Amino acid sequence: MERILVIEDNKTLANLIAKKISKELDIEVDVAYSMSEAKLFLKGYKYFLTLSDINLPDAPDGEIIDYVIKTGNHVIILTSNIDKNFRRKMFEKNIIDYIHKSGIEDINYIIANIKRLIKNKQHKVLVVDDSVVFRKQMKDMLNNLFFNVITVAHGEEAINILDTTPDISLVLTDYNMPVMNGLELTTQIRKKYKKSELCVIALSGQSDDEEIALFLKSGANDFIKKPFSKEEFSCRVNNSIEALENINEITNQTIRDFLTGLYNRRYFFKEVGKYFDNAVRNDENFSIAMVNIDDFKQINDRYGQDMGDKVIVHLADILMSETSSEDVVARFGGDEFCVLLKNVSSENAINVFERIRQNVLTSVAMSDKDEEIRYTISIGIALNYEDTLEDTVNEADMYLYNAKENGRNQVVYK
Known part of the structure; x- marks a missing residue:
């Protein structure tokens, strides 16, 4: 604490x-x-x-x-x-x-x-300035605001850092620099990152209205004239980071399931649809599975809806822990989940989902009265893709239905 x-x-x-x-x-x-x-x-x-x-x-x-x-x-x-x-x-x-x-x-x-200071610890800031004095000044101020800070001398170095460190939240860039100036850097950043993904604040000691307008039109979120006060610098940086967080929060509300924090059905079909087309075109191996809690209505009837929600969250946690960060786990609604395993052989996919089934079977969810709630799941896997993503999901759903009909608590695949 x-x-x-x-x-x-x-x-x-x-x-x-x-x-x-x-x-x-x-x-x-x-x-x-x-x-x-x-x-x-x-x-x-x-x-x-x-x-x-x-x-x-x-x-x-x-x-x-x-x-x-x-x-x-x-x-x-x-x-x-x-x-x-x-x-x-x-x-x-x-x-x-x-x-x-x-x-x-x-x-x-x-x-x-x-x-604000507590949240700042989660953010990385990239400072780009050819002046050693200004780099140090900005780094000291940012460190004092609890940011994690990386410093470089010109735009080309900054591009290299962004390529290898994708979780940077803010770039502070000077205008006049060798190799690649701040305006060129801002233009290059915006080719890869939207304003909602990465903030850019430009700085210059010889700025005029035209220069400020050029930066803003090129995608800068804000502009600071040198020399600046510590208060102005802190306020502008914190405001930019806070705006980025607010946008991300709104975005998450539209693509995330409110109960589990997993992606929702809408996001799955939109984003996985893009992946599906590329994977089919490049002949990449992947698998899609539908996962469902067995006899979920009985859990709700016996223990109440709040406990039912806890079981759903419990399963969501297991699904996330047993899949990689590259995979996609989504809650489609109720006790129904859909999982995409990327770049995986059929054999490995079967092993992953069998491990998930076993994990659920041997674990427990706890009620508010410290009762142990045990439950099982059924899984249907589409190991081969169909004509469309929707057809492939329907294929997995058909195997899930077969798992339910054949006695539940099992993995069924083609």
Whole structure:
């Protein structure tokens, strides 16, 4: 579990912040009311984040901020000081944010900020800039926001990284670079990645409206003029990542089954249809199977629909664990699943589905009353493709029907 340290001499405020963070984020929170107490906590624990006031009884001039940074901890400043010059001076230090403590909305902002930082740990960012100074500056700022960062000097290097590291979420690219400039890089990226798949933020020190428009027309999500403030940089990067997450969430809602998280029927026929045509054309071996829970109605009748849902999720987990990341597992509805095994011989496909059947047979799903629910499945496999994907799925469904008619708890294939 992540751990956060709140350093604040106002005990009422400190305890309120700690209580809300613990409740909403399930994070363990320690509270220190002075610098001496904070030192003890920092020596005893490694913190995900430190929220600190500037003026403490035993450190009235902001000494605590320098101390926390020196220990290698990430810092968000909480203060009632609204002086702009002082704020600017604090941002020259390696802090994440500077927040005025004026009411409950500020606490809500802190919690939203923490949620964002936790999510950032899941994202990789590629920085492309021929300036060593700017590369380091951006890497330090991004690391402080908990991103995983890769840096390169020009566009051609960036293309190579993207080819070998497909899970990058954001590219930050300078305009003027040797070998391949930022505009050329953005154009190349958009030939392979949509805006909904990869964010691009362009940066330039000699930008005009025409240059900004060129980048945006070429597919950049945003543009930052150099030199930039740490606050502007952080906001633009976080906003781009958040927009990407929102798009992915909406997309997932349309292609994923709400109960199991597996792909749905619509996605299966759309995406697997493309694979099916290519596989048939290239004579690639694959198998499609229909999987169904035996006597599922009896499970619902005896234990209730909630338990029936748990059995469906239990089977979904087994199907995912016994197939590879390249295969496709979809829930068609109810207790009916369809599985595509790619690039597999008939013999190996049969072995995989027989192993799945055995796994289900020997495992149990647990009810809310700690009852062991045992169940079996029937599987029909189409080892050879028909004229269309739909015909091949229907073939597998026919073998599934045969498995049911012949006594259930078996794998039937041609």
